[in-house]
Every structure is written in C-alpha cells, then in structure tokens.
Amino acid sequence: MHHVRSGPRWVVALTATILLVTGCAPTSTSDVPLALGTAAPESTAAARSAPVATSVPTPEPTVDPAAPCTKDCWPLSGKPAKVGATDRRPLIVKIDNAPAARPHYGLAQADMVFEILVEGFVTRLAAVFQSQDPQTIGAVRSARLADRSLTPMFDGALVYSGTSAYAWKLISRDAADGKYVELSADHAGGYYRVSFRAAPYNLFTSAQNMRQQLAAIGAQGSAKVPAWGFLATTEHPATVAGMAGGTEATEVTIPYRKDSSLVTYKYDASTRTYQRFQNNDGKAVREV
Template structure:
C-alpha cells in the first residue's frame, strides 16, 4: 500500500473570490440539450426542460419539470426538492452502531472528537428517511461544517458554549434536551446514551417553508476523474486513521461503482443491514486545535491537501474555505475544479496527525 504524500497545510483567511465561486456543474444528460449549473450566482433548484411544446408529448401529458438534487447532482422530482436540508449529529461510538439510514443521506462528514473517536454530521435532502440516529451532541467545528447548507440542524445537546455557537448560525436548531414536541424519542432496543432517534420526516415537514440548500460541490460525469490532466491514480483501497485508536477504510466495488466502508477491520453496516457505501469519498487533511481541553476543534476556515476518490480513481488537489458560511472548494493540482460523480458523498476530515493511504 502506497502512503500518501507528506501533507501540507496553510491558512488562507483572505478572500477566495474567483476560486470559491468557480464551480461549473455539467449534469446528467436527460434531454437532447445539456444544462449547465454555474455557481457564479446562487444555483436554482429547478432545472427545467425546454419550453413547453405546442403539441402533446408522449402520452399527451404535459412536459415534466426536471430538477437535480443540489447535494447529489442526480435527477430528481422538482417538487420533491422544495424543502430544506436536515443536518443531524450522528453518533459513531461502537455502542451506537448500526446507525439509521446513512446510505440515504446526501453528504456525511466524519470528524475527530474526544478520546480518539469520530462522530458524523450527516445531511439529508434528496431522500429524507422517516427516522435517523442515534443523535448525539454538538461539537465546536460543526457550525463551520453545516452553515453553508442552511436549513435545519438536529442534535442532542452539548456544552453550553458549543450550543450557543450553533444557535448563532442561520439554521433552525432542534435540540433533544430542549424538545417537548415529540420529535425525538429513546429507542428501547439501544443502550443509552446511544439511543436518541429523530423523526426526520416530521423535522423537515415542520420547517418546509425554508429554502433548499445551495450546491456544495461541482458534479461531472460518472467518471469525472478520467481526464489525463488530473493525473488520477487507479485506486481500490483507502486507509484512513484519525487517531491511534480505530481505523477507517473504503474498498472500491467495480460492479456497484461504489466505495464500501469498513471500521476497525470489519464491514460497516447500517441498521438496514446494507453495507455503508459512497459514490464519492473526499479526503481532506485538516488542522486540529485544542482550545477546549479534551475536545478537539477541527480547523475548517483555511485550506489544505485534498483527494477525491470516485469510480476507482483518486485525484490529488487542495481544499479551501474562506469563511464559516462558505462551501468547501475543491481544486485539482492543474488548477481545474475537482468534480464529483452524481451520487452520495462522504467527506473525511482527517487530522494532520493522522494518516491517509491509497492502494492501486
């Protein structure tokens, strides 16, 4: 297994104007003419077919509005996207596994927390399940992760300062410790404190007037790293270490065109019994600070080294984020935009003190 190159990391607090908005978004061709989403301005949720023809189409029904899920880049029903995203703090303690509905999410962020463990911040939009969990407490880096999405954030509580940071964002906060409306419940078949479950459908429904999330990453074809200019390396296995305890890995399944996840050397399963999988795995090397004692703070405003792994290839580049409310921008080594394939994405926030390795 070839180890990744020695990581580099530097702060970039100045504006990334030109780069931060330079997201072209070529999408799946579902009609004769192609559509291009550009993030030079806010990307609209609905991408409509050409103007309604004067004669009936197909069975005589009206033309169908076509939209693309902003967090997946996949075709979707336009009406089904007119609601906010739901971000939820999900437990990844061994006692919390298997989690609910990870494969139905659009984007999962994995971050280091105290004790060398990791925790997830999971975002659902294109496919909101009935229930998600186990829900756990907020951490200080979560406002920087979730602010670009807007919408709703759900968590079980947390240190008062961390909760105040999250409530200072534009998101609607749903907090288990403060809820008396029945959005959360404790599952009888799970051990505490890994037993808090959220009614995700109801959480979104109560906030349906909020706008959908903006596009976060640029999407390309099903094999967006095929260009020789990207120098993408053939990859079948990713090995990630956030700390000295525990390991994370992904193996590419060519038949499914998906990355299959393992934890601590065992296949990672969700509550449905399905293997946890991703179309895209985005690995970011991040700095970690310790201003809160044993609770680590992942530094996300700045820039660092990045890899995008999709369709059995991995391309190297950089990530940048110029403000808490700005999205993460992925740039290839040749200066072009690093694009993802349409589908779900895992973002691995691996500390500089951890390790990243890829095998062909």
C-alpha cells in the same frame, strides 16, 4: 392494441342483408328504394381501397442509467430528482460513532457524511440528508463547535441531542442571526428513545419528524444549497483532479482508530457509489 374493424367486411355484410330482404330484387341497386336519410352503400371495391386509420404508439424515450444528470439534479449527489424539491433544506444530523452506538441507522441514505474527530480519538458523524428521507436515523448525539462552520455551508438545519453551555450560547446566536436552523432535542420535538440500547446511545428520530419541526417554526422553505461540480463522464484526463495528475480511487480509508473505528469506502461499479465499511469487533461491516 385494439384495431378498427375494416370497412369492406361491413359493406359485404350490409349488401348480403339487402339481398336477403328483397328476395328477387333486380341486379341493379340503383332501383332499390332507400329510407329517408339513409345514405347509399359504397361499392365493395371503393371500400376496399379506402385507407383505415390506425394509431401508432409513441416509443418511450430510453434513458441511459450511466448518463450524467443535466436537469433537475440533486445538488449534493448529482442524481436525478424524481421526487422532492432540489432546493429543500438539508438536515445535518449528528450521529454517534462509538462502538456502543453501532450499527448506525439511516447513514447509507445520506448524500454526504462528514467524520469529525472529537475527544479521545473518537469520531462523530455529521450526515447530510436532502435527496432521501430515512424513516429511522440514529443514534443522535450532541453538537460540537465545528458544526457552526459546517451547517451554514448547506443552509441546513442542525439536528442534535444537545451540547455544552458554551457551544449552545454560540449555536443559538447563529440561529438567531439566520445563519442556519437549529433543532436541538432540548427544546424541539420529533425525537424518541429506543428500548434496545442504553442511554445515551438510544436517541433516534426520522427525517419526516425533523421536516415537521421545520414546518412548525416556518423554516421549511427553500434553501440555498450549493451544487457540487460532478464530472459529466467517467472518461476524462487525469489532470481534472486539479493537480499534476489524478489517481483512480476505488478504495478510501480513514484510519482515525484502526482498532475500533477503521473506516473504508469501496467503490461499487454496479451502483457507481462508494459503500461504507467500518471495523466492528475486528471485521469490516458494511453500513446499510
């Protein structure tokens, strides 16, 4: 911090200069002529007693990272919204979960992930992106009839590679009725194929590409995104779970297929989030 130089030193220096210039001037300074417009110097004692103004920095407010978000929070994650509008339209991206389509790209940045059982006990993921925009998302795959119920829940945009003729007829009708926005790769831009995977596991996109597509069709405006009721503190009665009692869930397992698709969510106390692990070749691999 830069401090203001004190007044007494300035007055003493000025007095010494006057004595040197006048030589044998009389002891009394009342007879010393002053130039027109020059103020008489203050006495050293008076200058010493004059208070000097100093600026006191305002301390920055401390934010407890464990404190619940109470204002400007992302509705689907409950975290503080530092960048972006909390009412922007979520992207519901269909992501392949077959072994040949792994590892997934961008999945760890989703606010929510739905795992939906499809044919042959294989699952397909519906990743909901609102608070974060991954640069790479993939592999993007086709939609299912269940997406017609899932996407309107978030007033979202359905991002998918395509679908059957029957499902397309219903999805396009939903979009025309304003139930949600659909961004199929059959007619929307923003998708690309990667060279390190074979089709159909090589269709990728990015959140920015999809938001540009929304802007191109005038659907980038605010959406009615429901806010989840997150608990205000980690200390609460067990009955808050809504039943007779709740159990602390440090690990959650989804055993659709234990041989190739066993999914486990493990609670990480340092980040207060659940990390996703999936069985790949007999080992649990963490999603990144």
